[in-house]
Amino acid sequence: MLTTLTVRTGSQTEFIDITFQVAEAVRGSGVTEGLCHLFVPHTTAAVTINENADPTVRADILMVLNKIISDREAYRHLEGNSPAHIKASLVGPDLTVIITGGRLLLGTWQGIFFCEFDGPRTRKVHIKIREG
Numbered sequence: 510m511l512t513t514l515t516v517r518t519g520s521q522t523e524f525i526d527i528t529f530q531v532a533e534a535v536r537g538s539g540v541t542e543g544l545c546h547l548f549v550p551h552t553t554a555a556v557t558i559n560e561n562a563d564p565t566v567r568a569d570i571l572m573v574l575n576k577i578i579s580d581r582e583a584y585r586h587l588e589g590n591s592p593a594h595i596k597a598s599l600v601g602p603d604l605t606v607i608i609t610g611g612r613l614l615l616g617t618w619q620g621i622f623f624c625e626f627d628g629p630r631t632r633k634v635h636i637k638i639r640e641g
């Protein structure tokens with residue numbers, strides 16, 4: 510089963526918690542044991558799993574990414590958004606989460622984040638849920 514989420518981002522760089530929407534897609538699929546694959550079809554956005562209990566964690570991750578991937582390099586890409594492309598490659602376009610008992614097998618403090626690096630935009634996340 511393929512589901513596509515629409516994510517509307519509001520900042521140039523931002524982490525948006527999509528755990529609930531992904532869990533809803535799993536619930537709607539009826540799959541109780543299997544795998545949930547996420548794929549972001551964009552070159553300046555990504556997905557990651559990290560702490561969703563304390564929002565300062567995602568703020569710190571973004572702060573350091575923005576610091577280590579400078580806007581002031583002699584980038585050749587004329588669109589002017591090379592830092593966003595680099596961040597997207599470092600974080601990655603996909604994730605797989607185990608489904609068991611009809612739920613995502615995430616750790617207590619883990620959440621799934623859509624990572625915007627060149628917003629604000631309207632984005633997509635493809636979700637493929639497989640039984641097995």
Ligand code: ZN
Nearest residue numbers: 586588590591
């Ligand atoms: Zn570009």
